Structure formats: structure tokens, C-alpha cells
Amino acid sequence: MSIWVVTGEVSFIVLILFFLLFSIYSLLEKEKRAFLRSLVLFLLIAAIDIFFILISIPLKNYLFGTVFVLSVVILLILICSPSPKQAMKFIGKPRKIDERDVIFARFDYREGTKIFKDYYERRPEYKKIDDDIRKIPDILSAPHMKKNPLHYSLANAEFNFLENQLTQVGGEISPEKVELSSSENSQMIKNIIKYLGSELCGICALKQEYVYSYVGRGPEPYSKKIEVNHKYAIVFALEMEFEMVAMAPEAPVIVETGKKYVEAAKISIIAADFIRHLGYSARAHIAGSNYQAILPPLGWKAGLGELGRMSILITRKFGPRARLGLITTDLPLTLDKPVKLGIQDFCQKCQKCARNCPAQAIPYGEKVEENGVFKWVLNREECYRFWRKAGTDCAVCIFVCPYSKPDNLFHNLIRKITSKSSFAQSLSVWGDDFFYGRIPIRHKKSPLDI
Secondary structure: OOHHHHHHHHHHHHHHHHHHHHHHHHHHOOOHHHHHHHHHHHHHHHHHHHHHHHOOHHHHHHHHHHHHHHHHHHHHHHHHOOOOOOOOEEOOOOOOOOHHHOHHHHOOOOOOOHHHHHHHHHOHHHHHHHHHHHOOOOOOOHHHHOOOHHHHHHHHHHHHHHHOOHHHOOOOOOOOOOOOOHHHHHHHHHHHHHHHOOOEEEEEEOOHHHEOOEOOOOOOOOOOEOOOOOOEEEEEEEEOOHHHHOOOOOHHHHHHHHHHHHHHHHHHHHHHHHHHHOOOOEEEEEOOOEOOEOHHHHHHHOOOEEEOOOOOEEEOOOEOOEEEEEEEEOOOOOOOOOOOOOHHHHHHHHOHHHHHOOOOOOOOOOOEEEOOEEEOOOOHHHHHHHHHHHOOOOOHHHHHOHHHOOOOHHHHHHHHHHOOOHHHHHHHHHHHHHHHOOOOOOOOOOOOOO
């Protein structure tokens, strides 16, 4: 057997195993299109391999040699292709964000109240568009409940539970300090966060530009100046279940969101209380209107991921299919560094979230500067308008994002390769459209369905 046959056969075996693995994972993930296409390619390549083996020797050497040379050329292109280089770009120091202007706060204000009058007298530019959106039934309101009473009732129960936790974010600090080194404290905190349920945790300095300026909603007085003077931010991420997100924008999405917010609140409250028992100040920041700092930029600074086209933090482990939690503290800690995963370059090429966004709220074009940061700026009003129409927090962009694929050996290999090669990114963008569709098919049954 010639060297060309041997090397060509090795190339075939690698391709056959790749598509066999792809088809198995796609079957397990209930991705019918990806399963059928990867299975067809597996069978086709295996059939070509058998055909090459059966033909006469001179032609066999030529064909196997061609397969080997093509494999080497593609491998060299992957290796030699420039590494994605874009990083988050800043101009100056961002100004503080007023929580009163955050869209979720604006829609907590009730017409006829003093707060409503005060806000729109200060910010009349939002009045017309907000009034127009208010004509649409609110998320989890009665008109939406009728569509799926079981799922929406569970989501309501989850968010009601969160509201009952809002006063648990702080507490008394032990007068006795437990003295450990910053590196020991950091490892201890990460171990505890992992034990409590989060696989992804990082630490950064709490820059004041990421602390809200004034209270917009929640248990604390409206318009109160926010003071969070802690030195450190502990940020963690919780994976959202793929099967629930895959039903976006239907009711299971908001059920899964509520569940992760509950889990994040539990972790934040317990961990903050633990730190206070060590003798240091700490505050939990939880969903249900009790964040006092902005989580996505802190998650980026803590090394959890990068901000993507959809204006969501794309984590290194779960992509955008995650919910964040936050604890701020004065416990001495060691800082993590932001990571560069190639996401800026990938999002530049991909545009899949923009193409699939039901509200067309995600931009197709280049980044623009907003508050000192170059980023893709979401049309927040149009995004929220669709949330109210759907009765959920949508999540179509999260579902279709190639980085949202399940956390397993196959997809992690693809993520690793695309973080190192621009050519691999282009190939991955094309491959995701080919195997999953330019407009992916959403799943029709959630794990909660009877």
C-alpha cells in the first residue's frame, strides 16, 4: 500500500469520524436538520472512501493523494489564518447611567402617579414612544396567561419569589475579621460560588462608572442617589437550559429566565452573607429590580466573556445562553482580566442574531460609540415592544447565536478553533447556516410540557 493511500485514508477517517460525531451530537440535541445533513455527509464520505479503495491502483494513488493534499492545504489555511484581533474599544471614561432611564424602570411607572409625572417632565423625549408601548399588554399579564397558563403561572411564581428576596441583599457585618490573603479569598469565593451552583465566576474592580447614579425602581426610594463604594465585583454566570431557550420566543423562555434569576439570587444572597460573616461589607445584586450596578460590562472586566452584536455578554462557556449574578464587596480579592475570545470578529461576520430578530432591533452595520464604548447598539424600545407582544423576554437572538450551542466536547472544539483563526470563523458562520439554517427551526416541546 502506497504512502498516498495511507495518508489519504487517514484524511478520510478524520472526516468520517468528525461527521459521525456531529450527527450523534445533533441527534442528542434534537437538531433534526443538523442531524440529517451531517449524517448524509458522513455516509457520502464513507461511500467515496470505499469507492476509492476498490478502484485500480494508479488511479487510487492519485485520488487518495489529492484528498491528502487538499486536507493539508485546508489545515495550513486554518493554522496560518490571522488570529481574530478585535478587542473592546473605549474612548475616555463612560458616564454613570441613571437607572431611571433604563427601559424596565420606565415601564414600572404608573400613569397618574407622582413618579410618572416627575420622570416624564424630566425626560419628555421618551413619553410618546413609551405611551405607545404601554398600549400593548404587559409581559406575564392576563392576555398572555391565556396562551399558556401553566408556563406563565410558573414564571409569575418565580418572579414573585424574587420580589420577596429584595430586602435580603444586605445585612449586619461581623465585628471579627477573618484574615486571609487576597488570592486565598478569591479561590475560596470561587469554590463557594461553584458549590452553590455556578460554573463560571470572575472578579474585577468595581469601577464607579458601572454603578447606577440614581434609583429607578425597587424597594429603595425613587431618585435616591446610589452609593456602592465597594472595591470589588464578583460576577458569575448560570447556564440557561438549551431546550427551554430553543423554544424562543414562547413561554418556556421566561420560565427559564425566572428560574436562573432565582438561582442567581440564592447564590448572591448566601455568598454576600457569608462574606459579611467573615467581617467584610458585601451586597447581593439581584433581579427583580435590585441591581445597583450594570452586569454585562462587569462580566467582561471579570473575564467571563465579551459583549456581542446583540448587546449581551457572550460567555466563554455558554455563549449568550446565560444569566449573570453579582456581589460587590470590600473583601480583599485578586482581580481577573478580560478575555479575548474572537467574538468581536465573529459577530462582525455573522449577523445571524440581527437577521432573526423579530423586532429588527439588532443592528446589521458597524459598531458605533455609545457612552465612551464602541459597540453594536440595540434599539431597546423596539426590543422591549416585541417582548410585550410575545409576553416573554423573547431570546430568539440567544437561541440562534452559534455560541449558544450546548457545552459539550464537539461544540467546545469548534469554539476553540474559531477563537484562533479568522478563516475558521468564516467557515463556522457558513457551516452554522448550512447545518442549522439561516433561520433555525425552533423546538416545539419543552421539558415541562405534559
